[in-house]
Amino acid sequence: xxxxxRPEIIEPEGQQHWEEKQAFRASEDSTKLxxxxxxxxxxxxxxxxxxxxxxxxIGDVLxxxxxxxxxxxxxxxxxxxFGLPAENAAIANDVAPAGWTYANIDYMKKQLKSxxxxxxxxxxxxxxxPDYYRWEQWLFTRLFEKGVIYKKMATVxxxxxxxxxxxxxxxxxGRGWRSGALxxxxxxxxxxxxxxxxxxxxxSELDNxxxxxxxxxxxxxxxxxKSFGVEIHFPLQPQGKGDVLKxxxxxxxxxxxxxxxAVAAExxxxxxxxxxxxxxxxxxxxxxxxxxxxxxxxxxxxxGMDTGLKVYHPFTNEPIPVYVANxxxxxxxxxxxxxxxxHDERDFAFAGKYALPIKAVVKPAEGDLELxxxxxxxxHGVLFDSGxxxxxxxxxxxxxxxxxxxxxxxxxxxxxxxxxDWGISRQRYWGCxxxxxxxxxxxxxPVPEDQLPVVLPEDVKIxxxxxxxxxxxxxxxxxxxxxxxxxxxTDTMDTFVESSWYYARYAxxxxxxxxxxxxxxxxxxxxxxxxxxEHAILHLLYARFFHKLMRDVGLVxxxxxxxxxxxxxxxxxxxxxxxxxxxxKQWLNPADVEVVDxxxxxxxxxxxxxxxxxxxxxxxxxxxxxxxxxxxxYGADTARLFMMFAAPPEQSLEWSDAGVEGAHRFLKRLWKxxxxxxxxxxxxxxxxxxxxxxxxxxxxxxxxxxxxxxxxIERRKQFNTAIAAIMELMxxxxxxxxxxxxxxxxxxxxxxxxxxxxxxxxxxAGIPSAGLSPSGGPSxxxxxxxxxxxxxxxxxxxxxxxxxxxxIVPHICRVLIKALKPGACLVGSPxxxxxxxxxxxxxxxxxxQVNGKLRGKxxxxxxxxxDAVEASALASPEAQKHMEGRPAKKIVVVxxxxxxxxx
RNA sequence: GCGAAAGUGGCGGAAUUGGUAGACGCACUGGAUUUAGGUUCCAGCGCCCCACGGCGUGGGGGUUCGAGUCCCCCCUUUCGCACCA
Numbered sequence: 001x002x003x004x005x006r007p008e009i010i011e012p013e014g015q016q017h018w019e020e021k022q023a024f025r026a027s028e029d030s031t032k033l034x035x036x037x038x039x040x041x042x043x044x045x046x047x048x049x050x051x052x053x054x055x056x057x058i059g060d061v062l063x064x065x066x067x068x069x070x071x072x073x074x075x076x077x078x079x080x081x082f083g084l085p086a087e088n089a090a091i092a093n094d095v096a097p098a099g100w101t102y103a104n105i106d107y108m109k110k111q112l113k114s115x116x117x118x119x120x121x122x123x124x125x126x127x128x129x130p131d132y133y134r135w136e137q138w139l140f141t142r143l144f145e146k147g148v149i150y151k152k153m154a155t156v157x158x159x160x161x162x163x164x165x166x167x168x169x170x171x172x173x174g175r176g177w178r179s180g181a182l183x184x185x186x187x188x189x190x191x192x193x194x195x196x197x198x199x200x201x202x203x204s205e206l207d208n209x210x211x212x213x214x215x216x217x218x219x220x221x222x223x224x225x226k227s228f229g230v231e232i233h234f235p236l237q238p239q240g241k242g243d244v245l246k247x248x249x250x251x252x253x254x255x256x257x258x259x260x261x262a263v264a265a266e267x268x269x270x271x272x273x274x275x276x277x278x279x280x281x282x283x284x285x286x287x288x289x290x291x292x293x294x295x296x297x298x299x300x301x302x303x304g305m306d307t308g309l310k311v312y313h314p315f316t317n318e319p320i321p322v323y324v325a326n327x328x329x330x331x332x333x334x335x336x337x338x339x340x341x342x343h344d345e346r347d348f349a350f351a352g353k354y355a356l357p358i359k360a361v362v363k364p365a366e367g368d369l370e371l372x373x374x375x376x377x378x379x380h381g382v383l384f385d386s387g388x389x390x391x392x393x394x395x396x397x398x399x400x401x402x403x404x405x406x407x408x409x410x411x412x413x414x415x416x417x418x419x420x421d422w423g424i425s426r427q428r429y430w431g432c433x434x435x436x437x438x439x440x441x442x443x444x445x446p447v448p449e450d451q452l453p454v455v456l457p458e459d460v461k462i463x464x465x466x467x468x469x470x471x472x473x474x475x476x477x478x479x480x481x482x483x484x485x486x487x488x489x490t491d492t493m494d495t496f497v498e499s500s501w502y503y504a505r506y507a508x509x510x511x512x513x514x515x516x517x518x519x520x521x522x523x524x525x526x527x528x529x530x531x532x533x534e535h536a537i538l539h540l541l542y543a544r545f546f547h548k549l550m551r552d553v554g555l556v557x558x559x560x561x562x563x564x565x566x567x568x569x570x571x572x573x574x575x576x577x578x579x580x581x582x583x584x585k586q587w588l589n590p591a592d593v594e595v596v597d598x599x600x601x602x603x604x605x606x607x608x609x610x611x612x613x614x615x616x617x618x619x620x621x622x623x624x625x626x627x628x629x630x631x632x633x634y635g636a637d638t639a640r641l642f643m644m645f646a647a648p649p650e651q652s653l654e655w656s657d658a659g660v661e662g663a664h665r666f667l668k669r670l671w672k673x674x675x676x677x678x679x680x681x682x683x684x685x686x687x688x689x690x691x692x693x694x695x696x697x698x699x700x701x702x703x704x705x706x707x708x709x710x711x712x713i714e715r716r717k718q719f720n721t722a723i724a725a726i727m728e729l730m731x732x733x734x735x736x737x738x739x740x741x742x743x744x745x746x747x748x749x750x751x752x753x754x755x756x757x758x759x760x761x762x763x764x765a766g767i768p769s770a771g772l773s774p775s776g777g778p779s780x781x782x783x784x785x786x787x788x789x790x791x792x793x794x795x796x797x798x799x800x801x802x803x804x805x806x807x808i809v810p811h812i813c814r815v816l817i818k819a820l821k822p823g824a825c826l827v828g829s830p831x832x833x834x835x836x837x838x839x840x841x842x843x844x845x846x847x848x849q850v851n852g853k854l855r856g857k858x859x860x861x862x863x864x865x866x867d868a869v870e871a872s873a874l875a876s877p878e879a880q881k882h883m884e885g886r887p888a889k890k891i892v893v894v895x896x897x898x899x900x901x902x903x
Numbered sequence: 904g905c906g907a908a909a910g911u912g913g914c915g916g917a918a919u920u921g922g923u924a925g926a927c928g929c930a931c932u933g934g935a936u937u938u939a940g941g942u943u944c945c946a947g948c949g950c951c952c953c954a955c956g957g958c959g960u961g962g963g964g965g966u967u968c969g970a971g972u973c974c975c976c977c978c979u980u981u982c983g984c985a986c987c988a
Contacts, residue, residue: 043988084987156986167986215907219983222906294984298904327904346904419985426986494986533982536907541985570982616981645928646915652981654915658929665942666928672943716919724917724927731927847923852969854923892968897922902968 001678001819005671007635007811014811015116023827024118026074028522035071036523037063038503038562040531040539041078044104045085048111050571050617050643050655051532053627057640057808058568058649058719059530060117064807065713067118068831074523076506077112077119079105081128082431082495084167090430090462097430098458101128111628115636116811118827123509127498128430132505134453135515136497137435141446142553144436148194151444154423155266155330157291158186162464165427171291185288187266190425190491191434195545199224199417202544211564213650216536223537225418230402231411232338234261234311234320240410245269245311245322248333248416252405253397254340256386257361259351261311262304262325264335270324273307280305280324287326302327302350314410315387325350333416341376348376361386362394422542424494429466431492432456439479439486448480454488466490499539500546503529503561516555529562533650536567566717569652573623575612576600585612587622590655591629614654625655637809638664644719644808666727667812670805673730674816677791677798686792688837695793696838698732702797703838705729709804710831719808726801733797736790795820800832847898848873850882858899866893873899 002009018024028034039059042052056077063075079101086097093100105126112119125132143149157166161179165188170177195202203224206217230252233244247261263270265287274281283305290296304325311320327346328337341351342360351358362381363369369377380394389397406412425434433454435447447454457474460467468474469490479486507520531539540562547561576593577585594603601608617624630639642663647653677683691699705725712722799820806813806826814826841862846869848856856878860869870891873879879901886903893899 040988045988080988165986168984169987171986219907223984225906292986295904298984300904422985428986495988496985499988532988533908534988535983537983538985539988572981648916651909651916656915656929659915662928669943711919718917718919720915721917721919721927727927845923849922849969852922852967857923890968892922894922894969898969900922900968 001675001815003675005668005812007637007667010815011114011116011635011637011811014814015113017814018116018118018827021827022122024073024075024120025122026072026076026120028519029072032070032072034523035063035066035073035528036526037066037073037075037528038506038526038530039075039077040529040535041080041499041502042108043080043083043085044101044108046104046107048108048627050625050627051568052112053115053639054571054643054649054653055530055532055568056112056115056117057643058566058717059528060115060119060640060810061644061713061719061807062528062530062717064118064810065831067827068803068806068829069714070830073118074123074506075117075119076123076125076509077117077121078123078125078502078506079127080495080499080502081105081126082492082498084169084428084430086430087428087462096458096460097462098128101126101430111631114631115640118810123506125502125505125509127432127495127502128456130453130455131512132502133432133456133498135505136432136493136501137447137452137454138449139501139515139550139553140493141435141449141452143193143549144444144446146553148197148549149191150194151189151191153187154190154192154425155185155187155292156427158184160184164465166291168291168293171293171296174290174296182289183291185290185292188425188427190423191436193422193424193545193549195422195542196417196419198545198548199226199419201548202419202541205544205560209560209563209565212562213565213567216533216540216565216567219536220541223419223541226415227418228413228415230398230405231334231414232314232405233410234314234338235410236309236311238312238317238319240312240314240317240408244410245336246334246411247336247338248414249338251340251343251394251398252401253380253383253386253389253392253394254343254361255313255315255338255401256383256389257340257342257359258313258320258338259341259357259359260321260323260339262323262328262337262339262350263307264328264330265324265326266330267324267328267335269309269322269336270307273309273322273324277308280307284324287324297327297329300326302346302353304350304354306354314405314408321356323354332418332420342373343376343378345376345378348373359385365393422494422545424497425491426494427466427469427491429456429460429462429468429492431495432498433468434489434491434493436489437477437479437486438489439482439484441484442479442481442486445479445481445486451480456492466492496539496542497546500543501550503543504547504550504556516550520555521557524556525558525561525563528564528566530566530568530649533567533569540565566649568649569647570616571653571655572614572616573625573655574600574614575621575623576609577612578602578609587612587620589622590625590657616652617655630660634660634664635811637667637812641667641723641809645723646720648718648720667809670730670801671812671816673733674798674802674819677794678819680791683791683795684788686789686796691789691793694736695789698736698797699793699838700841701729701732702793702800703834703836706800706804706832707834707839710834713807722804723808726804729797729801733794736794803829803832844896846873846896848876848878849898849900850879851902852900853882855879855882866895869893869899873901 037059039055063073067073081101086101089100090097157171159166159176159179159181161181162176166176166183171183174183175181176183203221203226206221209217227250229248229250231246231248233246235244236242265284270284274284304323307322307324309322311322313320339347341347341358343362358373360369360373362383364381383392383397384390389400402413433456435454437445437447439445475488475490477486477488503526504516504520504524507523508517511517543561550556573590576588580586588602588609592603593600593609599608600611615621627639638660642660645663646659708725709722712718802813802816817824817826817829843859844862845857845859847854848858856876858872858876860872883903888901888903890902
């Protein structure tokens with residue numbers, strides 16, 4: 001063992017060793033419990049960022065921990081390789097998206113390997129390869145035939161200058177990011193997955209996902225948005241004659257307060273009215289401007305216009321004006337809403353703006369409304385001015401109104417979901433081709449299985465628009481049904497489709513006769529899934545949906561893909577900038593900035609810069625810290641340790657160079673501690689028996705720490721507190737009697753050494769340690785015996801510490817465990833066990849409170865009865881002092897914790 | 904706008920079930936060793952006060968013997984909003 005910790009040497013050695021031994025190769029084994037540990041696969045953007053390092057370190061800690069606990073562990077890795085950035089890079093650098101992507105994968109794979117992750121690389125997959133996406137296409141054709149996939153019109157962002165569809169991300173302040181043109185909404189045909197058919201199951205199964213964070217389940221629940229409401233038909237002519245306008249509302253109790261109805265700009269009624277109303281037509285055209293993003297729609301100014309049309313109240317037959325409003329969404333519900341300004345905030349604002357009447361019909365159960373209303377009263381209450389329904393409660397009225405409407409054939413109870421069907425068509429190149437052939441005679445025909453995959457050409461030039469749309473060699477084909485001339489679909493699939501089933505494909509990535517085989521049922525569900533909180537809704541909902549689709553075609557036997565979910569927080573860092581002439585900010589990378597006397601300055605010129613606050617690491621703020629630089633400087637173990645120590649995994653993690661230094665310092669100290677122990681020569685294992693008080697206390701702490709670290713990793717997944725507990729243990733070990741002198745001063749350094757055992761001299765450089773076993777030595781006096789005991793206990797502690805740290809910092813621990821236990825191998829070493837006997841304590845300390853304020857501590861027997869604890873508390877001088885002679889009114893005893901005397 | 908979280912020393916964070924607020928680390932201060940600097944080691948370190956003691960977990964109220972933790976109102980920040988991944 002080298003005296004100096006050299007990560008740059010031991011880390012590549014360890015990685016090479018594991019690779020040669022294929023130490024993390026997984027295979028199905030029915031004799032062991034399986035543990036499938038999966039981190040969300042990366043998009044190959046170019047190089048790893050800190051978020052990746054954090055994600056994969058968390059996964060690796062859990063994978064390695066479970067391996068030590070005896071599980072059959074699978075930890076795979078792959079590439080979410082299709083997507084928009086490759087096309088952007090292609091335009092910027094004049095390269096093909098495929099080549100760019102594959103080069104990025106090569107580089108990032110090297111980086112991942114330098115982190116020392118316990119990954120089974122033999123299962124690596126990339127979603128842009130035909131042997132992956134052919135099965136996605138195969139499933140698509142099956143689902144198309146089943147009717148799970150269908151085609152309909154949908155609204156997209158259209159750039160009228162570039163003549164291209166824009167992603168929401170490419171719309172900035174309502175304009176195309178390249179052209180700067182005002183974006184328009186445009187309807188085009190798209191393929192949809194009927195995810196709404198699974199809405200009920202996706203919702204109800206959330207209750208069974210006990211290993212998911214509550215907040216993620218709540219977000220999904222709200223996203224699915226099941227609501228019980230009432231469908232109401234407003235006739236277009238008096239007395240209920242003619243067609244009806246259907247609306248859905250959760251507040252049918254406010255029906256008598258309706259003063260207008262509002263329809264979406266795309267609603268047929270609006271289109272009809274616009275036919276002979278140029279101003280309305282112009283307003284509808286105006287509504288077409290802007291992006292389709294819901295956040296934009298929701299924050300824009302609410303505008304409307306009277307169509308001049310009327311509908312009639314289903315109960316009172318009163319005429320009600322029909323407005324077109326830009327805030328009503330065609331794709332949600334019926335594309336029309338009934339408006340009750342008195343009882344809805346948005347309607348209230350709209351009514352105020354267009355001087356529409358406000359009619360209150362619900363008041364609090366006790367008291368009255370102050371009229372005229374200053375704001376909408378949105379609570380449930382009691383109805384008034386509502387015909388036969390006056391006097392009923394809101395809940396009661398909703399039921400009754402629904403029933404009456406149903407009997408009249410004018411609507412009734414209805415359950416709706418906020419969730420919409422999943423549109424997967426993308427007018428982009430770098431994605432999985434949709435396997436459909438458009439035949440003028442046969443319509444949309446799925447590509448037959450023997451013609452799959454529909455291979456995406458990789459050797460292309462990219463400019464504006466998808467190259468395959470201009471490539472007859474790609475889209476010209478014959479109809480599989482009639483043999484006539486036909487055209488292939490040139491849209492590709494949403495990349496969320498690939499990421500919705502990759503977790504299953506890892507079980508059988510080599511299978512070329514089907515999508516999945518029985519191995520998927522061995523490994524699934526994923527036991528632990530780890531990824532960013534930003535995926536809480538979309539990706540995780542789509543993957544759950546896809547799992548059910550695969551189940552329903554017999555590919556998997558489980559209902560849910562991910563048994564346990566850990567959503568990791570972001571990695572954030574300080575931002576720095578300088579004001580440019582003209583007010584523009586020039587963002588400076590934290591690596592180029594140093595803090596001198598509390599002022600951040602640019603290292604290059606020593607002049608001050610402005611701190612802009614801590615934010616998510618991003619290109620736009622130039623505050624990304626390159627993980628490679630950290631690995632190169634300190635090693636992967638330091639990077640891993642810092643990331644696990646600086647914050648619990650679910651919280652955001654603030655990057656700190658000083659914190660990294662601290663982590664590195666700890667590893668150096670760990671190395672030296674083990675080195676000193678090993679230099680002390682052979683040591684006998686502690687075989688039980690009485691220990692002096694200090695050693696017994698230390699050994700108790702050791703086993704308490706093992707229990708805590710086990711719980712922190714396995715149940716709580718709080719690696720920061722696990723590491724802190726190990727640090728405390730190390731600190732306690734350093735303070736053990738006689739230890740300090742041995743480490744730093746040597747034998748010639750004063751009185752303390754007189755107590756040391758002559759049989760175990762401190763190490764002297766150059767003298768081999770072999771054969772210096774204190775247990776075999778001649779010393780029989782008490783100090784000598786204690787010293788050898790101390791070394792035995794320390795050996796026990798160090799072995800446990802190294803094994804507990806192994807999942808977090810595997811490279812250093814691999815070397816240290818071999819040094820401590822010659823012949824030991826890290827991979828295969830079991831997790832340390834708790835010795836229950838070491839935990840026993842005779843006397844415990846209780847907090848003493850008087851009137852809830854901490855006044856002191858008392859010591860009592862561990863098994864002391866309540867009476868004895870009370871007596872002991874009352875007798876203590878602290879209690880006497882603060883009671884000031886007053887009698888105790890009440891004494892609260894919390895066993896093992898505290899006593900509170902109330903006076 | 905809607906949905907979901909978070910807010911604790913100079914900083915990152917700990918306090919797991921309503922029971923010692925500030926573990927562990929960073930920064931800082933003093934000391935030792937070495938000294939060119941650094942490294943390493945020891946000690947101190949929430950605020951106010953000479954002290955006794957008091958105050959203190961974003962702000963305001965409440966429940967309780969006891970609140971960082973539970974309830975109500977408010978403020979701020981972060982994430983998501985269906986074509987970024």
